[in-house]
Amino acid sequence: MKSVVEALLSQTIDTLKQQGVLAEDVSPRINLSNTKDKSHGDFACNIAMMLAKPAGMNPRALAEKIIEQMPKDPRISDTQIAGPGFINFFVDDSWLEKQVSLALADEHIGIKRTQAPQNIVVDYSSPNLAKEMHVGHLRSSIIGDAVVRALEFQGHNVIRQNHVGDWGTQFGMLLAYMEEQQNNGEALDLADLEGFYRASKGRFDESEAFANRARELVVSLQSGDEYCNKLWAEFNSISLEHCLELYKRLGVSLTAKDVRGESAYNNDLQSIVDALKEANLLTESNGALCVFLDEFINKEGEPLPIIVQKSGGGFLYATSDLAAIRYRAQQLNADRVLYFVDQRQALHFNQVFALAHKAGFASDQTSLEHLGFGTMNGADGKPFKTRSGGTVKLVDLLDEAEERAIALVRSKNPDMSEQELEQIGKVVGISAVKYADLSKDRARDYIFNFDQMLSFEGNTAPYLMYAYTRVASIFDKANLDMNSIQGDVKLDAEKEKDLANKLMQFPEILERISQRGQPHTLCSYIYEVAGLFSSFYEHCPILSAETEEQKMSRLRLAALTGKTIKQGLNLLGIETLERM
RNA sequence: GCGCUUGUAGCUCAGCUGGAUAGAGUACCUGGCUACGAACCAGGUGGUCGUAGGUUCGACUCCUACCAAGCGCACCA
Structure with missing residues (x-):
């Protein structure tokens, strides 16, 4: 709906240009906002105030001119000048009613597919396969996945890339320990990956011979030794299985085919260095091959290096990230590459992106975007740890969330069967964890709190899921689908109009997510929808409405609400329940 | 030292790239179940938007300086 008004305004600006009221070269960004106060209509525009100065007119006079020249449209019932020069638009009720009916009839609930689909590579989750997934991987996995779903829903071609850490020095240690266990005739037990890592680290620290063997194995691995690669592949496939299980449990859409780890670029690394050399970007410094870019200066104003090859000949993560960019830009034809990686790597990505563009690994048309996120902290505001100060395993976190959720659901439903309790509790628990994270601006650190996320009050997953079950329950009772x-909707009560207006804002919310990669705006939106629905539900009887026509109209509005909440949560990777 | 991120109600967080009187939830107080699910709704108390300047019709938002917290800055990723 907003876009209709924007188009009218844009057309009017052109008219005013032709009339010489506005200069030809002004091209203002038309900024139409949703009003907070109903006396200001449905949409407000500040364009007259923006253009007043260049046009040499006072804002209210210009606003008047704009209104005068704007084509009459039956969808707009009134336009008014207010305050210093705002133009307020009042939407005609019958247009709003029509839009609700159309959205209800549309299988995509009124969201148009984009006219310009892009190839968007999204790099997210990317755990280190040497260890078990821990809480540090949660944010990347679920925020990335939510954005992926939103982009796909809009019609973009999304290519998921799980850039797992499956290469590097620590694998020598792991392989040496695998080898030792096999030589001792012990069965390989990788069920407890974390324990395995600790044990091999222990052997590495206590035995010189073991440590030497570990270093040997790294060299063999990297030079393509068959025996080593077999051990390595065995280890990785088991470790990857653990990840895939967690994705399934978390409702993260990554699968085995999305994995393209660091090792995939192993054979490209030398050619990356060669290309940099050819481009005259390479400098040797203290034996290492580096690139110095003018934009990046260190302390004392000295240039900051990007090291692409160690003095010993080994490559670094900057090298494989460059190789990945080249692959994504040139093989996958990416228009955009989005990285959901910890904020702490911002400098690294800034450097690598700048270099990739400079070296031509990605053209200037390819947008490389680091969408960083903050740290997950405990109640004390410090990084989330176990009581003993260790890293929290993701499995343990999810186990606890489920247990707490089951207890909570049980307390509300004393008569529910154990089986149903468990099934509902699991969904609620996982959803609560995901939603708590997704609902906060990713750039900030956030405080992880089980009690808060599992509350039914406030902006939480349980509240939204509850709101959905209330909608579902009405249809259950009415024996309708x-x-x-x-069908047609008639909006009489204010509560109905408020809800309908909010429902019509879904497209612009999605647009913002795809542009800025911030799922929390979708969370706020669904929360507002649920809140307006609760209010409508309280004040407007549905099944016992005064007339059959009113009842059907309200049922339709409720249906679109239910579908919107469900679709919204689905885009966040959160399931809905019909009962809870 | 240089850089990045963050600072909004007691607490947890929004604030739509400069708009109208800074908003939610929680906590606290008040009211509403013989009721389509009260896991809810309606209302109230609570703010020098870290501080100080600047830009302009207008600043939580942009610029500068400072303060505080977290995190990065050469061969780990």
């Missing part, structure tokens, strides 16, 4: 109901 929420997904197939269609």
Whole structure:
């Protein structure tokens, strides 16, 4: 709906240019905002105030001119000048009613597919296969996945890339320990990956011979030794299985085919260095091959290096990241590459992106974007740890969330069967963890709190899921199908209009997510929808409405609400329940 | 030392790239179940938007300086 008004305004600006009221070269960004106060109409525009100065007019006079020249449109019932020069638009009720009916009839609930689909590579999750996934991987996995789903829903071609850490010095240690166990005739037990890592680290620290063997194995591995690679592949496939299980449990859409780890670029690394050399970007410094870019200066104003090859000949993560960029830009034809990686790597990505563009690994048309996120902290504001100060395993976190959720659901439903309790509790627990994270601006650190995320009050997953079950329950009672109901809607009560207006804002919310990669705006939106629905539900009887027509109209509005909440949560990777 | 991120109600967080009187939830107080699910709704108390300047019709938002917290800055990723 907003886009209709924007188009009208844009057309009016052109008219005013032709009339010479506005200069030809002004091209203002038309900024239409949703009003907070109903007396300001449905949309407000500040364009007259922006253009007043260049046009040499006072803002209110210009606003008047704009209104005068704007084509009359039956969808707009009134336009008014307010305050210093705002133009307020009042939407015609019948247009709003029509839009609700259309959205209800549309299988995509009124969200148009983008006219310009892009190839968007999204790099997210990317755990280190040497260890078990821990809480540090949670944010990347679920925020990335939410954005991926939103982009796909809009019609973009998304290419998931799970850039797992499956290469590097620590693998020597792991392989040496695997070898030792096999030589001792012990069965290989990788069920407890974390324990395995600790044990091999222990052997590495206590035995010189073991440590030497570990270093040997790294060299063999990297030079393509068959025996080593077999051990390595065995280890990785088991470790990857652990990840895939967690994705499944978390509702993260990554699969085995999305994995393209660091090792995939192993054979490209030398050619990356060669290309940099050819481009005259390479400098030797203290035996290492580096690139110095003018934009990046260190302390004392000295240039900051990007090291691409160690003095010993080994390559670094900057090298494989460059190789990955080249692959994504040139093989995958990416228009955008999004990286959901910890904020602490911002400098690294800034450097690598600048270099990739300079060296031509990615053209200037390829947008490389680091969408960083902050740290997950405990109640004390310090990084989330176990009581003993260790890293929290993701499995343990999810186990606890489920246990707490089951207890919570049980307390609300004393008569529910154990089986149903468990099934519902699991969904609620996982959803609560995901939603708590997704609902906060990713750039900030956030405080992880089980009690808060599992509360039914406030902006939480349980509240939204509850709101959905209330909608579902109405249709259950009316013996109707929420997904197939269609028809005209008549908006009489204020609560109905408020809800309908909010429902119509779904497209612009999605647009923002795809542009900025911030799922928390979708969370706020669904929360607002749920809140307006609760209010509508309280004040407008549905099943016992005064007339059959009103009842059907309200049912349709409720149906679109239910579908919107469900779709919204689905884009966040959160399931809905019909009962809870 | 240089750089990045963050600073908004007691607490947890929004604030739509400069708009109208800074918003939610929580906590606290008040009211509403013989009721489509009260896991809810309606209302109230609570703010020098870290500090100080600047830019302009207008600043939580942009610029500068400072303060505080977290994190990065040469062969780990």
